[in-house]
Amino acid sequence: MNKDELDDLEDEIDDEDEKMFEMYRRQRMKEMMEQQKKSSFGSVLEISKADWVDQVNKAGENVWVIVHVYSEGIPLCKLVNQHLVQLAARFPTTKFVKGRASVCIPNYPEKNVPTLFIYRNGDLKKQWVGPHEIFGMNCKVEDLEWMFGQVGAVPTEMEENPRKQIHDVMQSNIRSTTTGGMMTKMIGE
Template identity: 45%
Template sequence: MAEDTEWNAALRAQGILPAEPEVTEDQINEMLDQVISEKYGEKALEDRNLDELDELEDEEDDRVLEAYRRQRIAEMNAAARLEKYGTVTQISKPDYTVEVTEASKDTWVVLHLFQNHIQACKLINGILERIAARYRSTKFLKIVADQCIPNYPDRNVPTLLIYGEGDLKRNLVGIEQLGGMGTTVDHVEKLLKSIGAIHDTVLTTRRGDGDDDEESDQRRSGFRVNRASKEDEDDDDWD
């Protein structure tokens, strides 16, 4: 269409096509009146009294509020579809590909490698249960360590494997990388947020909204990974 207009303009410049008729001010006003009439009725705006104008304004406000209401409902429904987990589910090795690798293509997956007889694993399991209940769009799983990786040493548990986009994004090996035996829900929560594995959604309600964590109010879509410090990366060993 743009090329056709330019071609016609060139032909008119050469006198081959007649010049386009100019649009007069009266024609412009007539077109404006038509638009106003279609939107607000036959009576032009300048002919309406204050009460009629207020009524139009109220109608417009109602339309805006209704549009906003529909948008919020759509957002909440979308969030509800995402927030479908909420617990830490135990899996076995045959489940790994589907429950972890494949599932992480659509959502973040946090997998805890644990041993029942190790106190630090009990601590982390309890912490992850509380975090999973808050961040229901992230899938939290656990698996007995040596059932997942044969001969996996007890000194390496608890281990968190964090998946996103179908790949392993981070591995946190041992209780020290998770804050030691004195670690808390808030500490592990902030750690998972810094990696990008959990994020607030429109339906998430949490205590401590005054938290000064930069990402506590940030909404994310898709995946994003913030790398840890060089010291943490150097400590990411499995044996």
């Protein structure tokens, strides 16, 4: 090949390379925009009863929504709100909302707060009602991450429950004795 033929070949390769790079750039831009659309949350949104349907039930296809129903002046509710702010920043593809019980659910019993609901595609997937189910004032951000991860609402990398289950020997003995006693009574009759 002479110099002119090599130059022509080089120009052809450049055009092909440019086309390939342009195609790759468009594909990558599309992926980034889809990811940005999915990662559009990142904070905790305050809602009211009027917002509930749009923000929770109609949040979008395959969008996980974590709802915290709380009351003002309850320290555990304040703690859970703080934890949710941290989790919302770490998991921007999950929508986090909160609403005062008196505003979102009229006559909601105060003994039931804090309450956490998890929705996906408008369906309730899981709920934790009251301080006992949320570990009271001992609740840690890791506990909530684990709970949400077990349902699938956040893509956690936690492999082990941070709150190891404690085997209560006294309770299990009471249960065994009660169950065994009932069985003996039933068999003896």
